[in-house]
Amino acid sequence: MTEETKYTEDNIRSLDWKEHIRMRPGMYIGKLGDGSSADDGIYILLKEVLDNSIDEYVMGAGKTIDVSIQGQKVIVRDYGRGIPLGKVVDVVSKMNTGGKYDSKAFKKSVGLNGVGTKAVNALSGYFRVESTRDNKSASAEFEQGELKDENFLEETSRRKGTKVSFVPDETIFKNYKYRSEYVEKMLKNYVYLNPGLTIIFNGEKFYSEDGLKDLLSESIPEEDRLFPIIHLKGEDIEVAITYSKAQYSEEYHSFVNGQHTVQGGTHHAAFRESIVKTVREFFGKNYEASDIRKSIVSAISIKVMEPVFESQTKTKLGSTDMGGKLPTVRTYILDFVKRQLDNYLHRNPETAEKIQRKILQAEKERKDLSGIRKLAKERAKKASLHNKKLRDCRIHLGDVKKERNLESTLFITEGDSASGSITKSRDVNTQAVFSLKGKPLNSYGLTKKIVYENEEFNLLQSALNIEDSMEELRYNNIVIATDADVDGMHIRLLLITFFLQFFPELIKEGHLYILQTPLFRVRNKKETIYCYSETEKREAIQKLTGKPEITRFKGLGEISPDEFKYFIGENIRLDPVMLDKETGIEEMLSFYMGKNTSDRQEFIIENLKVELDILEEK
Template sequence: MEEENELMQPTASYTEENIRHLSDMEHVRTRPGMYIGRLGDGSQAEDGIYVLMKEVIDNSIDEFKMGAGKRIDIQLEEGLRVSVRDYGRGIPLGSLVDAVSMLNTGGKYDTKAFKKSVGLNGVGAKAVNALSSRFVARSVRDGQMREAIFERGNLISDTTGPTQEENGTFIFFEPDNTLFLNYHFRPEFIETMLRNYTYLNTGLSIYYNGKRIVSRNGLEDLLNDNMTAPGLYPIVHLKGEDIEIAFTHTAQYGEEYYSFVNGQHTTQGGTHQSAFKEHLARTIKEFYGKNLEYQDIRNGLVAAIAINVIEPTFESQTKIKLGSLVMAPEKDSDGNPYPLSGISVNKFVGDFIKENVDNYLHKHPDVADVVLQKIQESEKERKAIAGVTKIARERAKKANLHNRKLRDCRIHLNDQKASKKDEENDPRLESSIFITEGDSASGSITKSRDVNTQAVFSLRGKPLNSFGLTKKVVYENEEFNLLQAALNIEDGLDGLRYNKVIVATDADVDGMHIRLLMITFFLQFFPDLIKKGHVYILQTPLFRVRNRKKGVYETIYCYSEEERLAAIEKLSPNPEITRFKGLGEISPDEFRNFIGKDMRLEQVSLRKTDAVGELLEFYMGKNTMERQNFIINNLVVEEDLIGNA
């Protein structure tokens, strides 16, 4: 009856007063997710402050692509403010204010001025302007300068005059800290972004806080800088008009791809990456004239592709997945036909690979021999575990109907986009899975999680140390097999179900060991999961410090000894201190504070300089005595600070 009464309640009035018109800048500030995706605080590479930075740099890159300016200067001040100076043609002075404040205004609509641009929608710099507490745009053209200063999208100063500066554009912005709460730029994310720009634009020099970043060998440099396992043969590096590819095989499991469109890193791939995978495997198979399986051909492959497309279509404003099906529209802005008009991305990529990779393998029989040997080794291993694999898949399929290890969520990374609202703040990017130890910890998380985007996978004690084992163990070990099935990564990351794979263990010795065992598993069999930034460690509080004031507890959760001492000082005198020994001890009501919007995650990173093979060999190998001696020689006994507090 109550439900009926609720349904019969009168709806809110809807009159002319409800109709609002927002200015361009107001609209961006009201719906920021529509323009830059998530906001965030800079702790993750996909956070909005890096999108702001990229939007500004993209414009300078487009100048370089048009042959105007070979240098870009970038300064980061105190991790909070960014300035970008290029030496291109400079924004036309009469249009400077409109170009940085009026949506759907820009030079990229004219294909004579910008042929193969990333910035296409007349949105980028305007979004940066609207979402910055202070934004400065200065353009220099032939001895004349115009400078416009904005605050939160509102123009507060506009000056012109003569100057001795070189031609080009200067942009300064400071993200609005009322939108990007407690934000801070992380230099490692910025350096990765800038290196990607240089790989795709040989001849360009980027000076980041005075440090020169340059690439002389394009995608070959990218692979050399990112591979954590040595190539089995020299990197095959091939260039054509509007396309560049590079690849090699390594001894690691899985596949690893880097793809770009017009200099934009398409982290979620798209039509060009799919075509690359398909045609590279097909060309290699046809070259040998053998009945080879694509999965054997691609196992251990590390590859990159970059293409230039006229007027590309991306799946969202953040441009991380190419949706274009053709290389160019029928005609340019003057009505002249494009040479690549109507040619599909798939055909363009396929034709290039078929001709050039086939020619390369014929000209380099030594490389062809190594490639075939690697494929045959992968085939041999696959066939050797075929029986185990079949049984494990059937077991996983049955378990997925009611997987006792998995408490799933409703939204997954590989879901189809539900609606246009997803572009504003794509909930699929929030999908995550917590890998926990034991039933008590998983129970606490399960009761306090967001059932829409957070799944829980429960481990039974310590998982197997997989270092040095073959992929057979992934299928023989029930836990590993069910985890692989839950993540949907058996055939690569294309079907990955969760954007964040979060290892959530106790902050004790056993918990640390489980973390190491899980990271070893991913490094051994799915290294690309870590390289693509999907694996995280959940930071849970070590202490709760609280004090009752006026009948109400003021509580501070502390993640380190330093935070505990600061909390004791703040809540003195005589605060109550609780030491959390395990996740299972934390009540679901409290756990909500740690896995919600304030969740602390530490991303697991993987770089070439990490010397992964040597590290795993030492820490996870069979050299028990060597490790024991290392521990004894480096053991430090500290006072029990908690007891003396």
């Protein structure tokens, strides 16, 4: 019998601020990641620093923010009021310290709990803050939250404001790199939400005059819009609405106090409800909500006094009221949309007519699909009881109160051997596997009917839980895991076509990835190195002494489950699938997936020449 574990005063330990953040980073910045996903921790660190500079702009101090990312070092410089010089160290290293507790100074700011920059400080291998005001300057340098150096200048000619430099800690963020596409999207959102603000990122200028209207213009090309963007503004609310000709599902961009609430919340739900209510009352018809919202592309931004979010990363609003004596969030949004959208539709009858035609078309399609939809749902329900295609995980994206919900991942694999390897080596808490049987159908040019008629597409839609909207999406990361051969590439292309055709916002919102798997294993008796390219293979051969054994992996099925866990664990390498902003979805799909054209043949020949040139160089 084992001796009973002693539980005394010695077992009780208080962590100081930085120890707690470093021990439980997920509580403060969501998931860690390596930079391949927009919600990885390195971007949250940047966001936390930027939020303070944005709040300065909102308070009327400083119209420009400079952002520089060179390699792993990030520098954010604003020209606001500057941190009070005697508090420079406290503001970045003492919990619950900050100006935002004084509501006179910051009325509707994002960061209200004084945690943001402290988390950045604690999770950075190098962190420096410098504040300039009244021709004086103070700075402090930290390492993993520990103060290393402090300076005070009585005289300086520097412009007032705050400059924060940091390098995320490599012991916490493994093999990370900043992707400029994600940084640019974040910065664009900031300027859309703050018209008149200029952000300069590595020399490139971002600026917006028309706010959310500019956001939708960027999100949906003009040729894909059913009608010009409806842009409505109030004191604490801004809304932009149009419909897409090219996509089936709903797409929303929602913000609170400048924070992108990617998981929605009370304001998002009220906005969806208000559109349905207004349209029904305007036409005097009790149209189905899903028919009204089908193909909508829209954005909403509200400002709330002391917002309550459901997590530290502020991705979902929990507040039910606007603050003070103002009405509830729901009532405020319903009243605004009802009044403003109704007025707009009366003044623009041609837009109203296009909306009504779109609703009637959606209604017809829904009725045409109703029989097959019912059969498909029954089939999916039966399949889910003994679904061999889906091996689910325990934590899903909708579990916002669970710490690892942002890590929820669905691997889409081909064949039994590959899915078997992933299934045996996955993390059952956050990683699910969906197994394809052979090549999926080329869905280009087909209607939504095919999603229900084709068993694999129907079960995949059911597994993701995205039939009606992205609201209930079950996995944050959807990862296509196919062999790196011609067949595997073709399956990737067919799956990307399916998502682009029917669920493009999955790609727009950064949920779709390609899994990188090693091409070679190089090993000797002491060490094994997995290589993802010829260059990595050459480096591994040089590193390992003697004559290392080299194995070329031909397919995922060849990789044993014991090895596979290294490729889908903390060292996972993912390539995000991103849309070209210059090209409409319809145009892109017809080029790549439509009938063979001379344009496409020329494109392939040109790119083959480039590949051959690369091979000749080697």
